[in-house]
Amino acid sequence: MSPFRRERPPVCLGPLTSFPEDVPKRIGNSPPLAILRHGDTVHVFEDRCPHAGAILSRGTLTGEHLTCPAHAATFEIATGRSLGPLDCRPLRTYTAWLEDGLLYRSPTPRPARKAHRTPCPTPQQIPDPG
Numbered sequence: 001m002s003p004f005r006r007e008r009p010p011v012c013l014g015p016l017t018s019f020p021e022d023v024p025k026r027i028g029n030s031p032p033l034a035i036l037r038h039g040d041t042v043h044v045f046e047d048r049c050p051h052a053g054a055i056l057s058r059g060t061l062t063g064e065h066l067t068c069p070a071h072a073a074t075f076e077i078a079t080g081r082s083l084g085p086l087d088c089r090p091l092r093t094y095t096a097w098l099e100d101g102l103l104y105r106s107p108t109p110r111p112a113r114k115a116h117r118t119p120c121p122t123p124q125q126i127p128d129p130g
């Protein structure tokens with residue numbers, strides 16, 4: 001067996017036209033990912049909230065910020081950064097690009113910055129909105 005790890009090929013996600021503008025669309029199950037077309041940019045990110053696993057594509061999109069439908073953790077889609085009110089680890093994001101009208105993503109997520117890898121609070125630590 002070779003001591004070198006083989007590079008995995010990019011993953012084709014299909015034609016760009018199958019992803020509506022400004023509506024996160026869930027694809028796949030391992031891992032579940034969400035695709036979001038926003039202007040000229042396409043974002044690919046994990047579709048599972050790092051806090052307790054809610055489906056993020058069912059959340060509320062405000063510009064480039066997506067708020068989880070369960071406990072309102074908000075993430076910056078472009079970077080995956082947690083914006084509060086919970087201090088979650090960042091979302092895993094993937095590099096996406098277009099080739100001949102087809103959308104591709106990198107086989108592995110972008111590396112997260114170490115400073116953003118703090119654990120999410122437990123449900124008991126969630127601040128009371130009232």
Ligand code: FES
Binds near residue numbers: 050
């Ligand atoms: S599951 Fe998303 S904020 Fe709790």
